[in-house]
Amino acid sequence: MTIVSVLEQPMAKDRHTYSITGGVPLEGSITASGAKNAVTKQLVAGLLTDQPCVLHKVPRIVEVDLVLGMLAELGTEVTWLGEHSVRVHTPEVRETSLSAMYSGVNRIPILMMGPLLHRRGETIVPLPGGCTIGKRPIDFHLEGLRQMGADIAEHPTSVKVHVDRLAGAHIDLPFPSVGATENLLLAAVRAFGTTVISNAAVEPEIVDLILMLQKMGALITIDTDRTITVEGVRELRGVEHTTIADRIEIASFAAAAIATDGRIEVRGARQEHLVTYLNTLRHIGGDFAETRDGLEFWRARPLTATDVETGVHPGFMTDWQQPLTVLLTQATGTSVVHETIYEDRFGYTEQLSAMGASVELTTRCLGAVACRFHGRDFQHTAKISGPRRLHGADLVIPDLRAGFGYVLAALVADGTSTITGTRYLERGYEQPVAKLAAVGAHITTQSV
Ligand SMILES: CC(=O)N[C@H]1[C@@H](OP(=O)(O)OP(=O)(O)OC[C@H]2O[C@@H](n3ccc(=O)[nH]c3=O)[C@H](O)[C@@H]2O)O[C@H](CO)[C@@H](O)[C@@H]1O
Numbered sequence: 001m002t003i004v005s006v007l008e009q010p011m012a013k014d015r016h017t018y019s020i021t022g023g024v025p026l027e028g029s030i031t032a033s034g035a036k037n038a039v040t041k042q043l044v045a046g047l048l049t050d051q052p053c054v055l056h057k058v059p060r061i062v063e064v065d066l067v068l069g070m071l072a073e074l075g076t077e078v079t080w081l082g083e084h085s086v087r088v089h090t091p092e093v094r095e096t097s098l099s100a101m102y103s104g105v106n107r108i109p110i111l112m113m114g115p116l117l118h119r120r121g122e123t124i125v126p127l128p129g130g131c132t133i134g135k136r137p138i139d140f141h142l143e144g145l146r147q148m149g150a151d152i153a154e155h156p157t158s159v160k161v162h163v164d165r166l167a168g169a170h171i172d173l174p175f176p177s178v179g180a181t182e183n184l185l186l187a188a189v190r191a192f193g194t195t196v197i198s199n200a201a202v203e204p205e206i207v208d209l210i211l212m213l214q215k216m217g218a219l220i221t222i223d224t225d226r227t228i229t230v231e232g233v234r235e236l237r238g239v240e241h242t243t244i245a246d247r248i249e250i251a252s253f254a255a256a257a258i259a260t261d262g263r264i265e266v267r268g269a270r271q272e273h274l275v276t277y278l279n280t281l282r283h284i285g286g287d288f289a290e291t292r293d294g295l296e297f298w299r300a301r302p303l304t305a306t307d308v309e310t311g312v313h314p315g316f317m318t319d320w321q322q323p324l325t326v327l328l329t330q331a332t333g334t335s336v337v338h339e340t341i342y343e344d345r346f347g348y349t350e351q352l353s354a355m356g357a358s359v360e361l362t363t364r365c366l367g368a369v370a371c372r373f374h375g376r377d378f379q380h381t382a383k384i385s386g387p388r389r390l391h392g393a394d395l396v397i398p399d400l401r402a403g404f405g406y407v408l409a410a411l412v413a414d415g416t417s418t419i420t421g422t423r424y425l426e427r428g429y430e431q432p433v434a435k436l437a438a439v440g441a442h443i444t445t446q447s448v
């Protein structure tokens with residue numbers, strides 16, 4: 001198998017550099033895109049049937065293009081039916097394995113194992129990549145599939161799997177991993193017998209995947225204690241499904257409204273997906289109201305420091321952490337952000353400090369929870385003192401959500417910032433420049 005270098009991977013180059021002049025309150029309306037972290041898994045779910053599946057509200061982002069490229073390689077016919085609707089149809093799985101080009105690109109190839117095992121009984125999938133925010137092992141995924149009878153060989157850049165037929169099992173996840181829960185769901189829906197996943201993750205994106213699978217004919221129950229029970233069925237049918245709005249994009253623009261002392265309506269935003277985030281915004285001094293089409297966000301009083309701990313749903317989502325940390329640089333007092341999901345998700349704060357922010361990192365668990373990183377050498381808690389004036393800078397984005405954090409830092413900073421590494425941001429945010437410009441941001445792009 002040829003290993004393609006990182007530089008040749010499909011998302012390796014920036015398309016644009018951004019230039020942002022800060023100090024402008026953002027005001028206006030935007031429409032939320034469909035959630036990257038739901039739609040990419042739903043595209044994979046389409047592989048479970050030989051009938052056509054149509055997904056609506058599909059964001060036009062690099063991540064979706066990557067997944068569609070992977071599916072096409074396996075034999076899926078991909079047809080865009082409109083700007084945000086796509087039909088995926090795999091009457092026959094022509095290739096059982098994905099090429100090494102997709103090694104390290106994103107989290108999705110490993111989720112294809114279950115569907116490919118159901119369709120062809122064997123597969124080789126490249127190891128996943130995604131944002132560099134921790135080690136991100138896949139041991140829970142592989143252990144769960146082994147419990148379901150899969151024969152797995154781990155190679156340096158790929159995993160080879162074989163099974164006659166996956167069989168139901170009782171799988172107790174050591175931690176409520178989003179990806180492992182989704183992987184086991186996709187494996188269990190067509191397995192022989194019943195699968196019980198305890199300590200499962202129940203993020204809204206997972207529930208949306210379950211809703212799609214249920215429409216396809218799957219039998220899935222979610223209990224209040226995080227147990228998901230799947231009664232395997234022989235066949236699944238085609239489906240038409242509309243993906244939920246992206247609660248990370250919504251939270252990002254909410255933080256931008258409050259940080260710049262503006263007012264932004266996000267059409268399509270749903271309160272029930274943001275309950276914990278909305279409480280946190282209120283503690284800081286932001287507020288929200290429901291509008292006819294979504295939610296509107298603004299600053300209600302001078303911003304004050306607050307403490308936040310990221311956690312599994314319904315806790316404070318780790319992907320909300322970066323715009324929030326930037327917002328907290330503008331709040332009076334010392335805030336603590338304890339990151340309990342990823343061990344290495346604060347590297348981006350170094351460039352914030354260079355802009356004038358006061359962010360101190362510690363390996364200690366400062367919060368109610370002694371998390372999995374307790375007593376280990378991971379700088380996973382940030383103390384942020386504010387308010388601090390930020391100054392425009394040349395910023396290099398290290399990962400997707402840090403990318404929006406930097407955009408926000410540039411929006412509140414004095415002067416002009418240039419931002420490179422925008423390929424990371426554009427992996428997950430649809431038309432970020434157009435949306436920012438629509439709410440009045442002084443943003444321009446240069447092609448690279
Ligand atoms: C494409 C996608 O949907 N990405 C999201 C998904 O990532 P992803 O599904 O990769 O995240 P997980 O929930 O699996 O990871 C949570 C934690 O569990 C650990 N872990 C996970 C699996 C495993 O086999 N072993 C293990 O130790 C991870 O290293 C991490 O510390 O959920 C994360 C948590 O909400 C989000 O930040 C990501 O945006």
Ligand SMILES: C=C(OP(=O)(O)O)C(=O)O
Pocket residue numbers: 037106107129130131319400401428
């Ligand atoms: C971490 C993220 O994505 P991924 O899991 O695809 O790296 C994210 O969406 O913030």
